[in-house]
Amino acid sequence: MRTDRLARSLVATAATAFLLTALPASADEALDALKAQGFARIAIANEPPFTAVNPDGSVSGAGPDVARAVFKRLGVDDVVASISEYGAMIPGLQARRFDAVTAGLFMKPERCAAVAYSQPILCDAEAFLLKAGNPLKLKSYKDIADNPQARIGAPGGGTEERLALEAGVPRERVIVVPDAQSGLTMVQQGRIDVYSLPVLSINALYKQSGDTALEVVAPVEGAPVYCDGAAFRRDQTALRDAFDTELAALKASGEFAAIIEPYGFSADAAINANRDALCAQK
Structure with missing residues (x-):
């Protein structure tokens, strides 16, 4: 009988531990983890001007530059990039190989169902x-x-x-x-x-x-205009929301335009776009 009670207790303890680890982390918890890590791991595609890996191995491009600026505002010193095919980015994010995707991964309904996007960052045809x-x-x-x-x-x-x-x-x-x-x-x-x-x-x-x-x-006839955003795991909406807050401040300050417009992107296009509308666009 004591063995049965002990087994039930162990199962209950394990289930509680699983539920606790499965619950979404708060923004503070997620940020504390990134601060302790010292950087955010991002997925990129090495597709200038969205993303680029320089000859010395450093990462640039409009997407990583915006992500770096926002994460710095959040207290995370830098970003470290991994090159990935687009089709592997969301699975890699879900498998926790990346902390975010900042790679010109345009919003569309099936992606919006799989990840938590920030507000728009880069728009293009x-x-x-x-x-x-x-x-x-x-x-x-x-x-x-x-x-x-x-x-x-x-x-x-x-x-x-x-x-x-x-x-x-x-x-x-x-x-x-x-x-x-x-x-x-x-x-x-x-x-x-x-x-x-x-x-x-x-x-x-x-x-x-x-x-x-x-x-x-250019542009291709009949093709829509798309925008990307930084993509986070679905269980990290609090971190996404914190990212959005600093992204909005970056846009309002003019620093956002100063980062992306030299790459040829329109700051106004991203500022005037909306995540919900883009996620509904086929």
């Missing part, structure tokens, strides 16, 4: 990189779907991949591209006919290439 003269006359994702010869490259799990598939491009003609340099090379070599990324990313890639045999179509 979609663009195509293709051969000069646009030989296949591709100006929209539907144009690619309607041309049985056209192949599009896009980041795996990214918005561009989804837009292509939703426009009716067959899966076998949507080529997953691991990074921007690979996308550029694949267009140059004729392995894909168009590479799709946000306008600012495509323009930065095109400018860096110096290849006059290429051109940019």
Whole structure:
């Protein structure tokens, strides 16, 4: 009998411990953990101007720079980045490999259901990189779907991949591209006919290439404007709310504009956008 009571007691204790660890941490608890850690771990895609890893290994780009400024206001000294494919960012966040995602991960309903987004940070439209003269006359994702010869490259799990598939491009003609340099090379070599990324990313890639045999179509006809935000785990809405408070102060002070506008982003677009509306946008 005593053994049964002891077993029940151990089970109850274990269940209580599980419930306590499963409860959402308060903003103070989450912040204390990050302060003790000394940095916030962020996921990025190394896609300038959203995110970038410099030759010396340091992290820049509009997303990490805003995250660094906000976390500093919260008392967290720095950010440490890990490069990830878009499709792996949310699973990595949920598995606690990152503390946040600050990578041009545009808001859409299924992502908003999986993570706790901050208010908008970076907004952009979609663009195509293709051969000069646009030989296949591709100006929209539907144009690619309607041309049985056209192949599009896009980041795996990214918005561009989804837009292509939703426009009716067959899966076998949507080529997953691991990074921007690979996308550029694949267009140059004729392995894909168009590479799709946000306008600012495509323009930065095109400018860096110096290849006059290429051109940019921007913005893509019929594609919506999207905004990202810093993404946190669903059990860390208190930390997200604290981030939002300092993000709002950063926007109001003018520092936000000073950070992102040199990268080509519009501060007004992010300030005037709203998370709830963006999360409802298909």
